[in-house]
Amino acid sequence: xxxxxxxxxxxxxxxxxxxxxxxxxxxxxxxxxxxxxxxxxxxxxxxxxxxxxxxxxxxxxxxxxxxxxxxxxxxxxxxxxxxxxxxxxxxxxxxxxxxxxxxxxxxxxxxxxxxxxxxxxxxxxxxxxxxxxxxxxxxxxxxxxxxxxxxxxxxxxxxxxxxxxxxxxxxxxxxxxxxxxxxxxxxxxxxxxxxxxxxxxxxxxxxxxxxxxxxxxxxxxxxxxxxxxxxxxxxxxxxxxxxxxxxxxxxxxxxxxxxxxxxxxxxxxxxxxxxxxxxxxxxxxxxxxxxxxxxxxxxxxxxx
Amino acid sequence: xxxxxxxxxxxxxxxxxxxxxxxxxxxxxxxxxxxxxxxxxxxxxxxxxxxxxxxxxxxxxxxxxxxxxxxxxxxxxxxxxxxxxxxxxxxxxxxxxxxxxxxxxxxxxxxxxxxxxxxxxxxxxxxxxxxxxxxxxxxxxxxxxxxxxxxxxxxxxxxxxxxxxxxxxxxxxxxxxxxxxxxxxxx
Numbered sequence: 001x002x003x004x005x006x007x008x009x010x011x012x013x014x015x016x017x018x019x020x021x022x023x024x025x026x027x028x029x030x031x032x033x034x035x036x037x038x039x040x041x042x043x044x045x046x047x048x049x050x051x052x053x054x055x056x057x058x059x060x061x062x063x064x065x066x067x068x069x070x071x072x073x074x075x076x077x078x079x080x081x082x083x084x085x086x087x088x089x090x091x092x093x094x095x096x097x098x099x100x101x102x103x104x105x106x107x108x109x110x111x112x113x114x115x116x117x118x119x120x121x122x123x124x125x126x127x128x129x130x131x132x133x134x135x136x137x138x139x140x141x142x143x144x145x146x147x148x149x150x151x152x153x154x155x156x157x158x159x160x161x162x163x164x165x166x167x168x169x170x171x172x173x174x175x176x177x178x179x180x181x182x183x184x185x186x187x188x189x190x191x192x193x194x195x196x197x198x199x200x201x202x203x204x205x206x207x208x209x210x211x212x213x214x215x216x217x218x219x220x221x222x223x224x225x226x227x228x229x230x231x232x233x234x235x236x237x238x239x240x241x242x243x244x245x246x247x248x249x250x251x252x253x254x255x256x257x258x259x260x261x262x263x264x265x266x267x268x269x270x271x272x273x274x275x276x277x278x279x280x281x282x283x284x285x286x287x288x289x290x291x292x293x294x295x296x297x298x299x300x301x302x303x304x
Numbered sequence: 305x306x307x308x309x310x311x312x313x314x315x316x317x318x319x320x321x322x323x324x325x326x327x328x329x330x331x332x333x334x335x336x337x338x339x340x341x342x343x344x345x346x347x348x349x350x351x352x353x354x355x356x357x358x359x360x361x362x363x364x365x366x367x368x369x370x371x372x373x374x375x376x377x378x379x380x381x382x383x384x385x386x387x388x389x390x391x392x393x394x395x396x397x398x399x400x401x402x403x404x405x406x407x408x409x410x411x412x413x414x415x416x417x418x419x420x421x422x423x424x425x426x427x428x429x430x431x432x433x434x435x436x437x438x439x440x441x442x443x444x445x446x447x448x449x450x451x452x453x454x455x456x457x458x459x460x461x462x463x464x465x466x467x468x469x470x471x472x473x474x475x476x477x478x479x480x481x482x483x484x485x486x487x488x489x490x491x
Contacts, residue, residue: 042338082309082339082360085331164359167337172357175334191336210335220335245361270335 005288008122009277015121016075016095016273019114025071025097030060032077036253039234040193041241044081045250046090052250053079056270057096058194059256062224065098065266066259073097075273086285087216087275095276098224098268104209107221107267108132108183111211114271115181115218118280126280127180127213134186136203142174147188148203163190178212185209194234195222211271213279219271228261306364308341316348316367319356323348323367323420332357348418349425351403370419376409376427384409384427386417395424402426407462408433408480429480434489435459436475443471453485 020027036059037045037052046053054060057074064072078094099106112130119126136147145154147166156165166188178184185208189197192206207223225231235257239249274286281288306317315326324345333339339360346353348369358364374386374395383396384406395417402409408429409415416428440456453465456476464478466485477486 040336042333042336083331083333085333088331088333158359160359164338167334168340168357168359170337171332171334171340172342172355187336193336217335 001291002288005281005283006291008281009289011121012118012277012280013075013273015117016114016276019117020073020097023071023110025073025099026069028061028064028069028072028074029076030057030064030074034060034253036251036256038250039238039253041238041245041247044083044247046079046081055080056094058268058270059253061096061098061268062256062263063259065100065264065268066262070100070264071098086287087278089274089286089290092286093273095271095273096268098266100264100266102267104185104207104221104223104267107269108209111183111219111221111269111271112181115211115213115276115279118276122280124280124282130181130183132183132185135184135188135205136186138174138178138184139169142177143169145169163188166191175212175217176215178215180214182212183209184212192225193220193222194225194231196225216275216279217272218275218279219269221267221269224260224263224266224268226260226263226265228257231257231260306366308339308358308360308362308364310364311341311343311358315364316369317345318365318367319345323369327353348420349401368421371428372417372419373414374417376411376413376415378411379406379409386415386424386427397424397427404483405429405480407458407460407483408435408478410435410460431480432477432486433480434475434477434491435462435464436491437466437470437472440466440470440472444468 032054033048033051034054035051038055043055045055056078057076061072061074073096075093075095077091079091081090084090116126139145139147152160152162152165156168158168160168186201186205187208189204189206195206195208198205198207209221210217211219235252242249274289277289278286306315311326311329313326317324324347326343327346328344330342331339332342341358343356343358344353345356372388375389377385377387379385379399383399384402385394385396387394397417405427417424418426418428435458437456438459441454452468454468455463456466456470457463464483464485466476470476470488475489475491477489479486
């Protein structure tokens, strides 16, 4: 247990909650035990009782948005199976916020302000200035490849589909180079998740951005999909992909699909809070801020 | 076959017709993409280190390698000869596969011999060895200034930088992974 790490995490948490209160956001705790844990096929969830442990509060918070609340946020534990490493834990703390009527650029400003506040809470300067760029420009810069025309084979010599080939290059050649604070826009449409698609660009991209601090993915923001039919099709496609991988499909969240149709134009963002704390403190992993438990038998206490 | 979740330091895998050992690894998963494990792999035959990224779900082939603790006997032009102290069986490891390790090999030393597909292919010396200095400039008594070093030649022919106060004929402990002087030892 790292007492100093836990103190610093508490400072960041308090600063974050104060920031949201100051900016008119309502804290809305939603259930951890949910009927459907996730849509995207790369997320693995833990089954619990007759439901699931959530992989994100997204579905529940969208139901709350549909009920007419304009600015909401939640900080709470989420669970993703098969994810463990210096920057991943099966259980982690997620921060999500949703703002009716907001464009992505509004969320970018909020992210910058919030990151600033988190760093200040532990007495360190946030890396500035922020760089705002696109996925395509970063690929040209670091690999010389133009994603608009590149095929999976151009991207990877391994047996990868396009998205896998893209991410293989991204994690090895692009992401590690993102030093300082970076906002990365215009992700391939095939990785839209629950974002709307932009058709005014030279290639199909999703209306979403990611936030990086010193090579660590901190947050994912979306101009949210509000089309029930498209939402329903995405769920089906993800479940088909799951079946092809030999995995169990996730229950379709019909309440979410109905809610999406009632949501106003909304932008939303999910941020790994353990990572925000680690970035603010300059740690090499999320570990110093976390309490870990073990089922291993402990060695006997020495006799006093 | 191994899964990507089996990857850990020291795991030995077969890839592109060669045996490799994992020296570093990290789980990486983009929020909206599939998971990968980034690794550094050391070729067990050549010692070359490469970066390799595995996609979760990829299968890794097990390398047919075995370790045996043996005693180093002697070297000749072609090979370094070692013996199993239980069975007295002797094996010769091709000299060209030994490389830097030969700097630290002294007769009767216990070493790890690596067998690949049944054939001895390399020697691993202990992390720390003790060797005698056969030549260095005279010691300067009391000079314990940190950072000041002089080259010393070992009984094996290896050159190690030692502090100025160390005398010719002294036995010293060396970290074989870095080639660095650790301390003087009494023999």
